Amino acid sequence: MAPDTPGFRVLCPTRWTVRATSLNSVLENYSVLQSLWEISYECSKDSETRSRIIGVKAQMQNFDFLFGVSLGYEILRHTDNLSRTLQRKDLSAAEGQCLTELALSTLGEMRKEESFSKFWASLNEKLDDLDVDEPTLPRRRKMPKRFEPGNAPPEFPTSAKDLYRQQYFEALDLVVNCVKDRFNQPGYQVYRHLEDVLLKCVHGDNSYREDIDFVSKFYNGDLEKSSLSTQLETFTTLARNNLNYSTLSVSSLVQLVSEMSPASRSMFSEIVTLMKLILVMPATNATSERTFSSLRRVKTYLRSTMTQERLNHLMILHTHREATDALDISAVGNDFVSARDGRRFIFGRF
Template identity: 35%
Template sequence: EKYELKEVTVPRQPNIPKRLQHGPTEQFHAKTVKEYYCPQYFQIMDIISTQLIQRFAQEGLLVYEKLEHYLLTGQASEVLPQYPEIEYHLLSAQITTLSSVYKYTSVSEVVDILRKMPARERCFFSQVQKIVRILLTIPASSCEAERSFSALRRLKTWLRSTMTQKRLNHVAICNIHRDIMDKLDIEAIAKEFAMCCDRRKKVFRF
């Protein structure tokens, strides 16, 4: 009553044409709401479960997970040979040293430790820096790339068909990283643009 919701009822269930009926089995008609929606509920849950398994079983995500696990635990991983720029023996020793001095449970905490570390001390963890850069740059899944391509459909429409590639790239970056763009001071940017030359100063009256 509070939300003015109608009572859930069993909708009309059409009969299967006789020409499509095979065998003596009678057509099932749900008599209650539970009987009608229960098969649909389990079908939806099965689809969701399957999609989640497929999403998190991507090869890139598994590689990311193994690299992260190695950085946090120091246990050997078979994905390291894929990155010849990493010296395995040095990395193992550096992770052991880092974990004995600092406490961390995530990649972001390792990043914070390296950022706060003095430069002369950070140079002793060169291989740790390499694996952190890899973890921060490789895409864990294709979701972000797919969202970026979906954004292009909204950015370059039929009304913007004359947009050049350079401008499209800039607009796409602004759209993809709009969380950063929202924090920018628009007035400060406009003032900086207007102060670049004398002509702009006269036009914008600065």
């Protein structure tokens, strides 16, 4: 019908990073979809399908539908971008919170009157090209007295723009509050203090001592405050001499400690304990969620006799595909052959 228009993106029920793309595909194909309903209604013979087509067509002719899809796209394109970034497995809690504050600042700019005026003007421009009704005020309905919070007279919007301005601000406030609640949890703050002890110390920020007080008090018995402070000063010198100062991160510091010999690592015993606490509590659960999603692809109905041990091995290989692809297949085959004498006669050497 329209080869020049982009394709339609289906709304995925599990992936939260394609919401804005799906809504944008509706907006870009709005007129094409309205024409499609008319053609589908003529071609369909089923009464239930025809009634559904009539309902969808009526919804798309309503201004509320266009307003909701447009507002959803404007909000979700920022939250989708934030969600996609937060799913990186090498992202630290401190970096995630900084990126979240940046996204909240962007949403805060959208809550200004100038932003709403631009958004309202763009909707009015779309009305000239689409078969959508003009925005109208609903019939005034007085709230029952049992629901009235006070004696003040009821307020009604004086124009359609005022009505949709209220809905515009309510949607933004709801999204901003949900994001804030997500990152203001007590457990996330504890994890943030653990990372800040390392990052602030290496970057020369003296406020890391406050984080040491919090961490040593929270993990009383696991971390010793005086030893941790002493080891951090030595570890700062080691990190600055062996790592690039501009690319210092928690993952690079963990890699530096893991490459040490056991004797050298004993010099930073408290830091090793601190890193273990960070590693057992990942800043994002995207990797574990992807593991559950891949379980359906690995454990199919054809593999009904697979044991739990074999399933665990396949899941490890599938989840950590980067390490799996880096394996030398010939070396693995030779190790398998050399395990038993009889295998050499059957498989030979690789």
